Amino acid sequence: MTDPHREAVLIRSRDQPGFHDKTSQVLDYVVAADFTFVTFQPASSPRKYRYSAQNVMILRNPTREPIEDRDCVSIRGDPVQGVTEVWRFDGPGQTWWRVFSLTSGREDYRTCRQDEISIVHAAEDATEAYDVLNYWHHVVSHLGQDDPLRPLYKNFRAVPQGSILDLYLRGEALDASAEIGELIFPFSSNLSQREALMKGLTHRISVIDGPPGTGKTQTILNLVANIIRSPGTTVGIVSSNNAAVENVRDKLAREGLGHVVADLGRSDVRRKFFAGQHAENVEVQRQAGRSTVSLPAAGRISDLDKQLQHLQVMARELAMRRQELDAYKLERRHFSQHVDSHELPPLPALTLLKRPSNRILEFLAQTAAVPANESRLKRVFRRFKGRFRYGSTKHIDPDNTDVILRLQAAFYDSKIAELEQQMERAKAQLDQNDCPGLEDELRHLSRQALDASLYQRYSGGRSQGYSDDTYRRDFTNFANDYPVILSTCHSLRRSIPAGFLLDYLIIDEASQVDLLVAGVALSCARNVIVVGDLQQLQHIAAKGASERARPAPAPSYDYGRHSILSSIIERFGTDLPRTMLREHYRCDPAIIDFCNKKFYGGQLVPYTVSDPDNKALIVVRTAKGNHMRQHVGGRTNQREADVIAEEVLQEFCSDTRPEDIGVVTPYRLQVDKVAEALVNTIQADTVHKFQGREKEVIIMSTVLDETKNGRFGVEFVDNPQLVNVAVSRAVKRFILVTNYDMLPASRHLRDLVQFIQYQDPEHGVFDSAVVSVFDLLYKEYSAVLRPLAARLQNTSKFASENIVWTLLLEILAEATYTDLAVAQQVVLRNLLPDLSRLTAQQMAYVRNRATVDFVIYNRITNVPVLAVEVDGFAFHEADPLQRVRDGFKDAICLAHGIPLLRLPTTGSGEEHVIRQKLATAILD
Known part of the structure; x- marks a missing residue:
């Protein structure tokens, strides 16, 4: 035998x-x-x-x-x-x-x-990796019987050697793994996208943070072009949904590159792909049959890239100056209202008023920092020196707040003029260098280089025709013919033969990709580029599976807490090659400014230009009363649906085609309610479904009211990622439809309402007993004041203020307080809409340069939250006159609704006291 x-x-x-x-x-x-x-x-x-x-x-x-x-x-x-x-x-x-x-x-x-x-072959010495894999298996065992992950995990027992899953689970150092040659940019690029490209192609794991409207898809397309330019190299593009990868496929097809793509996602998409091979093969034969292929001149692409990098730095600076100018003009409008309400006498013609803005601030800071016990000799020398820096100032009293307000107004005028001049110079330089022409040439030559590489790849034509039943048997040739594999995360492992490793994997919309499905996808590739945005909607863990499973072996692999994006960021920390795409191209500057300040720490740079005739942000309140209705499975608000259909569309959307309008709401039942009231061409959907889409006008219905049930829904509706996605879908205009009280119990929606009101100082701000903090003015003022005060003052109170300043910065750096900022030595009169509520004594006190040591304010809305005073014993408790002044300040703050915290220098436990007071102030 x-x-x-x-x-x-x-x-x-x-x-x-x-x-x-x-x-x-x-x-x-x-x-x-x-x-x-x-x-x-x-x-x-x-x-x-x-x-x-x-x-x-x-x-x-x-x-x-x-x-x-x-x-x-x-x-x-x-x-x-x-x-x-x-x-x-x-x-x-x-x-x-x-x-x-x-x-x-x-x-x-x-x-x-x-x-x-x-x-x-499984990775060797991978105990930690298998601990994580076994934990994920345990979570999968608690999923529903019909969950598609169950069959995937049945055959997913090994961590493939050489796969990026192995590196991710081991958490090894992410050193640069490869050197790359000349980069190409057939889909155009900017500074952030270029940096992302470099990191993605030189490291085995990298992350691209892609906020709304920053050209995320363009970045992916340029990555694909550079990857498939190398002979035999492959890339898979996956996401949690089909829409994201279909967007990449469609854009490649529009550029005549559809023949490099194998769409192996859903079964119907796969069938369509294999049925359409003949048409794609015709394009391959056409390219392979060309007698000559144009090649860019050696080094020309690199030379253009260097030139454009220099010009793109200038273009970014121009966009940042435009952003800064818009902010200063808006704050100047608020300041003008403030000054007009105080009926100030004019200042005499002073040389100082014609000085640069920093010189005006320097004068204000220096006069504020002069110690009370300054000697006569020092005072004479200071004034003599000041005459050369500021001109003659003998006719003005720097302690008179009328003077201070006039000088602050002059600061704004000078600053705005300086920014306009800087912009004009930058525009002239960019125009001289024909930046658009160079960008077009770089795109054209990059496409030539890509086409030449594809000519080499397809010089012999396609290996054969493939079918869904046979392509895996000859997958090496299939992958050479179709180097770009599109799939969903669930389908990728089934779409390629077991053991085959793609060279690169790009995970799009990664904040919505959970760890279980991501782990399977990571086992299919050698390198990964993770693209997403932690500030947009995250994945939703299967209900109960995470809670019933045993604890994760390490926090960064916890299925319930993490998407693949947040997991990688936590796992590798500051060692992670990570790039934020900063250049924003979608929204009106006012719209993205809210998202930028609220969610992105001011890192985004809008390249769009505001239209003075367009009101980009609008709040529409329903009539008084509670109109929300609670149902099984959700909430509705018929009044908001009626307001949208009968008022909002007619008053604010008459200049927009119905198909360019979108209505979003957190609740599916409200979508149905709104859809009943709208014409069919206006799309209505949940905020979650609108992620990744955009419309000229977005209308958001919040649904909630001030009933008990309404307040219970605040946590869901006020989700920061949900608010960010809703607002950033709008290109030209965002309209918030909400209840009459405007959700005072919310945090993020309340900030949105107050931000919208701040954008229209002449009409949008309700009567208030307090003025918004002049954020830009005091940021620059503080930067000038602190070094001057350190040099001129040598008192225990100043030392105590420094300690409190440092403590406040540390507290406000925490996640709980990221919406807050602090200003130093704020002139009390800057916080008061007028002096009508003051007694004669209080008025005299305020006019004599009364200040608040620190004002903590909401940096999104500029609304004051808490005033902090540092009380030195010798200066306050031991001085009867100062105690009277303190009483004035206390009474003024109380009358105007400004919470005031006094910290004696002889006290203790300041941090605890500040936190308590902040918590109370935020809730109020």
Whole structure:
């Protein structure tokens, strides 16, 4: 009887094409000159057949392949369970493999060709990696029986050696792994996108933070172009949903690159792809048949890239100056209202008023920092020196707040004029260098270079036509023909043969990709580029699965807490190659300014230009009353739906086509309610469904009211990611439709309402007993004041103020207080809308440069939250006159609703007291 561990008998019969393994049926064989005689089982009645020599292969002396318990062996894409041995038989022209396995205690084996087997060797010394993988398996065991992850994880037991999953689970150092040659930019690029490209192509793991409207898809397309330019290199693009990858596919197709893409996602998409191969092959044949291919001049792309980097730095500076100018003009409008309400006398013609803005601030800071006990000699010297810096100032009293307000107004005028001049110079330089022309040339030459590379790839035409049933058997050729594989995270592992590693994996919309499905996708590639935005909607963990599973072996791999984006960021920390795309191209500057300040720390740079005739942000309140209704499975608000249909569309959307209008709401039931009231061409959907889309006008219905049930819904509706997504869908105009009280119990929506009101100082701000903090003025003022005060003052109170300043900065740096900022030595009169509520004594006190040591304010809305005074014993408690002044300040703050915290320098526990007071003030 033939021993299957030592030899293989392969026979080609008339009714079956190719050779087939008959070893298990063979009792004996005899090899003659032209024939082979084979005797088949059973032994009790053997049958003997004669075959031509070319129809029988006898393979001997196999080589044993080392296999460990966690290694994964698959035949024709199907994992083999219980593998005990694997043997390789080298035959004439082809290698055959035999896989032995135990099934129900009985040994069996299967034989296959070289191209039908996949052996994935598990990563070595990967105890930590398998702890995580086992934890994920435990979570999957608690998912629903119909969850698509269950069958995926049934065959997902190994961490493939060399895969990016192995590196991610080990958490090893992310040093630069590759050097790259000349970059190409066929889809245009900017500074942030170029940096992301560099990091993505030189590191095995990298992250691209892609806030709304920052050209995330453009970045992915340029990554794809540079990857497939290298012969034989492959890239997979996946997401949690089909829309994101379809966007990439469509843009490649529009650029004439559809033939490089294999769309292997949903079954219907896959069928469409294989059915459409002929049309794509025609394009391949056309390219392969060209007699010549144009190539850019050597070094020209690199030279253009360098030139454009320099010009793009200038363009970014121009956009930042425009952003700064808009902010100063808006704050100046608020300040003008403030000054007009105080009916100030004019200042005499002063040289100081014509000085640069920083010189005016310097004068204000220096006069504020002068110590009370300054000697006569020092005062004379200071004034003499000041005459050369500021001109004559003998006719003005720097302690008179009328003077201070006039000088502050002069600061704004000077600053705005300076910014306008800087912009004009930057525009002139950019115009001289024809930046758009150079960008067009770089795109054109980059496309030439890409086409030349694809010509080489397809010079022999396509290897063959493929079908859904056969493409995995020749996947190396398939991947060379279709180097860009599109799929969903769930489908990728099933779309490629087991053990095959793509060179690159790009995970789009990564904040919505959970760890379980991401882990499977990461096992399919050598490198990964994770693209997403932590400030947009996150993945929703399967209800109960995380809670019932055992704890994660490390916090960064916790399924319930993390998406793949947040996990990688936490796992690698500051060592992670990470780039934020900063240049913003979608929204009106006022719209993205809210998102920028609120969610992105002011890092975004809008390249859009505001239209003075367009009111970009609007709040519409319903009539008084509570209009929300609670239902099983959600909430609705018929009044808000009626207001949208009958008032908002007519008053604020008459200049916009219905198909360019979107209505979003947190609740599915409200979507149905709104849709009933709208024309069919206006799209209404939940905020979650609108992520990744945009409309000229977005209308948001918040649904909630001030009933008990309404307040219970605040936590869901006031989700910061939800608010960010809703606002940033709007290109030209965002309209918030909310209840009459405007959700005072919310945090993020309340900030949005107050931000919108701040944008329209003449009409949008309700009567208030307090003025918004002049944020830009005091930021610059503080930067000038602090070093001056440190040089001129040497008192215990000043030292105590420094300690409190440092403490406040530390507290406000925490996540709880990221919406807050602090200003120093704020002139009290800057906080008061007018002096009408003051007594004569209080008025005199305020007019004499009364200040507040620190004002903590909401940096989104500039609304004061808490005033802080540092009371030195000698200066306050031991001085009766100062105690009277303190009483004035206390009474004024109380009358105007400004919470005031006094911190005596002889006290203790300041941090605890500040936190308590801040918590109370924020809730109010």
